[in-house]
Amino acid sequence: MTTFLGMPATAPRGVGQLRGDRTFPQAAHAALGDAQLRRNLRHATATIRSRSGRVIAELPDWQQLRAAGSALKADVMARLPQLLQQLEARVSEAGGVVHWAADAHEANAIVTDLVRRTGSDRVIKVKSMATQEIGLNEALEAAGITPVETDLAELIVQLGDDRPSHILVPAIHRNRSEIRDIFRRSMPGVDPDLTDDPPVLAAAARKYLRETFLSTTVAVSGANFAVAETGTLAVVESEGNGRMCLTLPDTLITVMGLEKVVPTWADLEVFLQLLPRSSTGERMNPYTSMWTGVTPGDGPQNFHLVLLDNGRSAVLADPVGRQALHCIRCSACLNVCPVYERTGGHAYGSVYPGPIGAVLSPQLTGVADNASLPYASSLCGACFDACPVKIDIPSLLVHLRNRAPHPRAERAMMRAAAYLMDRPRAYARAQRAAKLARIAGRRGRGLPPPLSGWTAGRDLPPLPEQTFRDWWARRARAAEEA
Ligand code: SF4
Numbered sequence: 001m002t003t004f005l006g007m008p009a010t011a012p013r014g015v016g017q018l019r020g021d022r023t024f025p026q027a028a029h030a031a032l033g034d035a036q037l038r039r040n041l042r043h044a045t046a047t048i049r050s051r052s053g054r055v056i057a058e059l060p061d062w063q064q065l066r067a068a069g070s071a072l073k074a075d076v077m078a079r080l081p082q083l084l085q086q087l088e089a090r091v092s093e094a095g096g097v098v099h100w101a102a103d104a105h106e107a108n109a110i111v112t113d114l115v116r117r118t119g120s121d122r123v124i125k126v127k128s129m130a131t132q133e134i135g136l137n138e139a140l141e142a143a144g145i146t147p148v149e150t151d152l153a154e155l156i157v158q159l160g161d162d163r164p165s166h167i168l169v170p171a172i173h174r175n176r177s178e179i180r181d182i183f184r185r186s187m188p189g190v191d192p193d194l195t196d197d198p199p200v201l202a203a204a205a206r207k208y209l210r211e212t213f214l215s216t217t218v219a220v221s222g223a224n225f226a227v228a229e230t231g232t233l234a235v236v237e238s239e240g241n242g243r244m245c246l247t248l249p250d251t252l253i254t255v256m257g258l259e260k261v262v263p264t265w266a267d268l269e270v271f272l273q274l275l276p277r278s279s280t281g282e283r284m285n286p287y288t289s290m291w292t293g294v295t296p297g298d299g300p301q302n303f304h305l306v307l308l309d310n311g312r313s314a315v316l317a318d319p320v321g322r323q324a325l326h327c328i329r330c331s332a333c334l335n336v337c338p339v340y341e342r343t344g345g346h347a348y349g350s351v352y353p354g355p356i357g358a359v360l361s362p363q364l365t366g367v368a369d370n371a372s373l374p375y376a377s378s379l380c381g382a383c384f385d386a387c388p389v390k391i392d393i394p395s396l397l398v399h400l401r402n403r404a405p406h407p408r409a410e411r412a413m414m415r416a417a418a419y420l421m422d423r424p425r426a427y428a429r430a431q432r433a434a435k436l437a438r439i440a441g442r443r444g445r446g447l448p449p450p451l452s453g454w455t456a457g458r459d460l461p462p463l464p465e466q467t468f469r470d471w472w473a474r475r476a477r478a479a480e481e482a
Helices: 024-032 035-057 062-078 080-093 104-118 129-133 136-142 152-159 176-186 198-214 241-247 265-279 312-316 321-326 332-336 338-343 354-365 382-386 393-403 408-421 424-432 434-440 468-481
Strands: 097-101 122-125 146-149 218-221 225-227 232-237 251-257 287-292 302-308
Touching (some): 062 080, 062 265, 062 321, 080 302, 104 218, 104 251, 122 241, 129 136, 136 146, 146 152, 152 176, 152 198, 176 198, 198 241, 218 241, 241 287, 312 354, 321 393, 354 393, 382 393
Parallel strands (some): 097 302, 122 146, 122 218, 218 251
């Protein structure tokens, strides 16, 4: 079934964090030179992998849960407009206000205007990939509003004037002494003799954040799920900071990607089992906050839901590529990816790193703007095996490689190969051509320019001693003589 939400447009340029300023190979090259980064990544991904593997092995019906999650997501994509309208109706009935944002510009303008109307010049934030995607912090700062990240890792990234490098552990590239230095340098009111002992660092962050929670009247969050049948939003997190943001302020603004809607409460049951085991390696998520509109006298008295497109309709319009919208942001594919483990998240240039980033970002921006990302994979398939909603990332990568613009020399070479393969005699002559034999002799050195780009990242295999045709002819001759 084809589903359209208006005219599918890709995410606009010049706003947000979906495009890097270097190609993946350029950025990865720099990252590979950082031994400390690689040590941090190896340790963190190996730890999460083994914890997650242990708790997944406890569930005898894990594969059935994955199949259910995959089927539910496919169903959501097939009737997304209807579910979103149902969600809008239920949220409005419950006292919330729903805003539709076609892109990052619109979403930033909506949120900025809503915060301004409260009179507050500061907002507290729950970790949210959607708001990073649209560059909300930068937009708020430009409007004179200070956003304060309250997730510990996000706070480290924000105070370090840095960018997240993992979906779940945004500061995975930092070790504890680096974090101590960042806190000493940038955390207001911090003890100048702060040590790098983890409990001491956590206590410093807690003290700073608690004061901020109690004195800020507006919060901005993302959402992990939204239930269409009741208008209920859900945020899952591990530190309790999200619970504080979602309950203490007067005004709550939630920015949610369109694809996060699920039809019913019963569907949440599947995802709330899949997500914690795949992401943090926990049996249950520590803090799962759910709310439906506004409850008089309890929690925020003003609730706004911003439904964000920003390229998602364009992804949905591709019947193959839309699988990338099934993602529940567990980060399991990052933790098993041999490429991610060596390069880290910054090399992907987008807020969405790792295998899911390699298929989601190019589709949100248009493949031409992130053309190197579909190649940021060895196609080993570990991401597919790990994904709790069975997104076939390797097939998506190949699909996007076919849509990526190819260099002129490569296109010319492929056209020439297609011409020859259509003409058996010409093909046979070409095989015998002395030039081809010379090229074959270049094993280990790659093809000469202008084709050298194609072999820069691949070995050029030697041509066999004899071609299939020669072998076949010799065999036929031998049979005749026998
Ligand atoms: S693609 Fe799958 S494994 Fe990767 S983050 Fe999304 S849900 Fe998790």
